[in-house]
Amino acid sequence: MPFDDIREWITALERAGELKRVRAEVDPVLEITEIADRVMKKTGPALLFENVKGHPGARVLINQFGSVRRMNLALGVNSLDEIAERLRMFMDVKSPQGFLEKIKMLPMLADLGKFFPKTVSSGPCKEVIQRDSFSLLDFPILQCWPQDAGRFITLPCVISKDPRTGKRNVGMYRMQVYDARSTGMHWQRHKIGAEHYRNAMRAAAAADSASPEPEARSRSVEVMARTSGGARIPEGAAPKGKLEVAVAIGTDPVSTFCAIVPAPPDIDEFMIAGFLRQKPVELVKCETVDLEVPAQSEIVLEGYVNLDELRPEGPFGDHTGFYSLDDLYPVFHITCITHRKDPIYSTTIVGKPPMEDAWMGKAVERIFLPLMKLTIPELVDVNLPIEGVFHNLMIVSIRKSYPGQARKVMNAIWSLGQAMFTKCIVVVDEDCDVQDIREVVLRAFNHIDPERDIQFTLGPVDSLDHASRLPDFGSKMGVDATRKWPSEGFIRPWPDEITMSTEVKERVDRMWKSLGID
Numbered sequence: 001m002p003f004d005d006i007r008e009w010i011t012a013l014e015r016a017g018e019l020k021r022v023r024a025e026v027d028p029v030l031e032i033t034e035i036a037d038r039v040m041k042k043t044g045p046a047l048l049f050e051n052v053k054g055h056p057g058a059r060v061l062i063n064q065f066g067s068v069r070r071m072n073l074a075l076g077v078n079s080l081d082e083i084a085e086r087l088r089m090f091m092d093v094k095s096p097q098g099f100l101e102k103i104k105m106l107p108m109l110a111d112l113g114k115f116f117p118k119t120v121s122s123g124p125c126k127e128v129i130q131r132d133s134f135s136l137l138d139f140p141i142l143q144c145w146p147q148d149a150g151r152f153i154t155l156p157c158v159i160s161k162d163p164r165t166g167k168r169n170v171g172m173y174r175m176q177v178y179d180a181r182s183t184g185m186h187w188q189r190h191k192i193g194a195e196h197y198r199n200a201m202r203a204a205a206a207a208d209s210a211s212p213e214p215e216a217r218s219r220s221v222e223v224m225a226r227t228s229g230g231a232r233i234p235e236g237a238a239p240k241g242k243l244e245v246a247v248a249i250g251t252d253p254v255s256t257f258c259a260i261v262p263a264p265p266d267i268d269e270f271m272i273a274g275f276l277r278q279k280p281v282e283l284v285k286c287e288t289v290d291l292e293v294p295a296q297s298e299i300v301l302e303g304y305v306n307l308d309e310l311r312p313e314g315p316f317g318d319h320t321g322f323y324s325l326d327d328l329y330p331v332f333h334i335t336c337i338t339h340r341k342d343p344i345y346s347t348t349i350v351g352k353p354p355m356e357d358a359w360m361g362k363a364v365e366r367i368f369l370p371l372m373k374l375t376i377p378e379l380v381d382v383n384l385p386i387e388g389v390f391h392n393l394m395i396v397s398i399r400k401s402y403p404g405q406a407r408k409v410m411n412a413i414w415s416l417g418q419a420m421f422t423k424c425i426v427v428v429d430e431d432c433d434v435q436d437i438r439e440v441v442l443r444a445f446n447h448i449d450p451e452r453d454i455q456f457t458l459g460p461v462d463s464l465d466h467a468s469r470l471p472d473f474g475s476k477m478g479v480d481a482t483r484k485w486p487s488e489g490f491i492r493p494w495p496d497e498i499t500m501s502t503e504v505k506e507r508v509d510r511m512w513k514s515l516g517i518d
C-alpha cells in the first residue's frame, strides 16, 4: 500500500532501519547541513531532528530519499524497473482482439481510474488555518551553506495553473525566505511555473492592449518573456496582475518526488503520483486561492506572485557543487498558511554530489527511459552520472543501424524536454554497458578521432550553468563514440576487442585452485 502521508512514511522508514532520530539540539543555520552532508556522503539514513534550536517542539525530516533502497520504498517497488515495466505495458496497449483479450485488459482500465487526483472536503493540512497572524519564521527553515543569501525552503511542491488552460503544474522550485510573509520563487526560465507566469503576463498584456491607456498598450512582449536570467523589467513595462500559487511542504513521498519529474507541460504531476502510488492523491481546496493541495500535507503556503515584481534571489549553494549566483526572480507573497497541529518540516540540502537529490534524479532516469525510447527507439540504456549533476553529462548506448545515427540521437536528446540542457552527450554502441563508467571511458575515448567525432551546437542551457557565455544560452558537445563504418567514411579496418577464448578460460578455471594464487 502506498504511504498516505509523511507520518506513515516516517514509521515505515523507522521500521526498515532507514531513519535515525536526532534528539540533541541542532541549529537549522548551517549545522543541520553539516550533519546531513556527512550522512548523505555515506548514503546513510534519513534523519528526523527533534530538537531544533530556536523552534521548540519542531521536527525536521531530511534525506528521506537518500538511497536506492529508500527511493524504492517510497515508490513501493523492489526495483525501479518495475515502474518502467508498468509504463511499457501501458504504452504497449493494442486494440483487444475478441472477448478474452478485452477481459484481460480490465485490470489495466481499473488502474487508470487510480491515476486521477480526487478532491475531498477537508484534510489534516487544515488543522490550523492562519489567515492573519502567521509568520514563515516560525518554521525551522534551514540556511544551508555559509554564502547562502538566507534561509531557503528546499523541498516544496509549488502548484500553479496555466491561466490559458487551467491545467495544473507541480514543480519543485526553491524559495528564499525574504521575511515573515514573502519568499523568492526560483522557477527557472525553462520551467513550467515560469511559463504559467509568462502566460499570465500575456493574458494581462492582451487585456492592456484593449485598454484605452496608451502606456498600457506599449508594454513590450520582450519584457513579458523575461522572468529571470538577469533581465530587469523597466519601471512600468510589465503588465499589472498576479498569478496564484500554493506550496505544499511534507506531502506523501510520491507526491513530493513527482514535483521534480520533468513531465510535459499539460500533464498533472499529481496524476503521475496517482499512477506511481496506484492510488489517487487526495486534494483539498485552498482557503484564499483557487488551487488545490494534497490534503495530507504538513504545511501549505497560499499566495501569489505579482507580474511586475522581480527581486534578487540567491546566492545559494547549489546541486552543481558551486554557488548559483544571485539573479532576479518573482516574489511569492503569502496570504494564508494552513498546517497540521504539530507540523513536520520536510527539507533537503543540495551541494557537492552525492546528495539526496542524486537518488531522486536516478529514479527519474530509470522511469523516463521507456518514455525516451518512444521518440528515440534505437536507445538501449542511459546513464546520467551523479557527478555530471544531471545536465552536464549523459551517456547513452544505441542500436546503430544507419550512418550518422549517433548524431541523430544527440539532436533528439537536445530537443527532448529538460534533456535539452544536456551539456555533453556521449553515444556508444549497444554492447557497451553505460552503467560501467570504466568500460565507457575505455571504449568511448579509444573510439574517437576528436576532430571528426565531436560535434558542437548552440542552444538553451540550464540556468545553473555558471560557465556558459550567457545565462540560459550556450554550447553543447556530442561525442560519437560508436564504431565508425565505411558508410561514414571510415575505410581503415576496425580492430576486435581483446577477449580470451572460452576454452582457455574454462581450462584455467579448472586449474585455478591448484595454482595456489588465492
Ligand SMILES: Cc1cc2nc3c(=O)[nH]c(=O)nc-3n(C[C@H](O)[C@H](O)[C@H](O)COP(=O)(O)O)c2cc1C
Residues within 6 Å of the ligand: 154, 155, 169, 170, 171, 172, 173, 174, 175, 186, 187, 188, 189, 190, 191, 192, 193, 259, 260, 261, 262, 263, 348, 350, 357, 360, 418
Ligand atoms: C531538491 C531540488 C531542488 C530544485 N530546485 C529547483 C529550483 O529552485 N528551480 C528550478 O527551476 N528547478 C529546481 N529543481 C528541478 C525541478 O524541480 C525540475 O526541473 C522539475 O521537473 C521542474 O518541474 P516543471 O517541469 O513542472 O517545471 C529542483 C530539483 C530538486 C530535486
